[in-house]
Amino acid sequence: MTGVRRCSCPDSGERRNSSHLKLTGRFHLIAMEPMAAPVRYSQVAMGTPENKIAAAAPSQQGFVYLPLIAGWLIPGAGHFLLHKWKRGALLSVSIIGMFALGLAMQGRIYSGAHDILDLLGLVGDLGNGLLFLVARAMDLGTEQVQITTADYGTRFVVVAGLLNVIAAVDAHNLRTGRKQ
């Protein structure tokens, strides 16, 4: 009796590129199959440095820092320039809303740096861009009110400025292709 069947040798699992056949009896036959073609993995959409550079290439035209500066001056404007309408609108509403609520709570806007805390507050307020300048021009937030909500309002204005800086940097990252 002759016949061919799958070999149940314990080492057959190691031979992935060959079919290990066993004849009935004591003979083993190893029939080599043609090697499969090596799998080539596509690097499209992978975060390789080459692809990041390629993704950033179309956005390198023009002034790269325009979304950063526009986003700092007007909250959300950096994202609007990049046609990110929803993100820009949400950022704009959040930052302007926080700034307006801070002023409505009689929050203070820092005008000078008398000590280190005032300096830090002024830096935070400057992050609001044109909002800060307009508020200063209209003499908003100049009076010191000794109530708790006014203290909250001061913090709201400072944090709105810091959030605006984060949003402007995000717009810059979108512009340079560092973020999609």
Add this chain to the structure above:
Amino acid sequence: MFKPSHFAAVVLFALFASVVFGITQRETPRRMLHYGIYCFVLFVGSAIVLSWLMFLIAR
């Protein structure tokens, strides 16, 4: 003049900050939403926990 309660001020602060964090710190809309909710819960939750701690310490 706008005079919110302490808790309302915390919720407003957390809402605005979470929106900005979610949009700027994540890339896809779904992950932005999840991260924004995560930040909001952490802001409000930590404020409540710290408030109770201070209340218990002061007694």
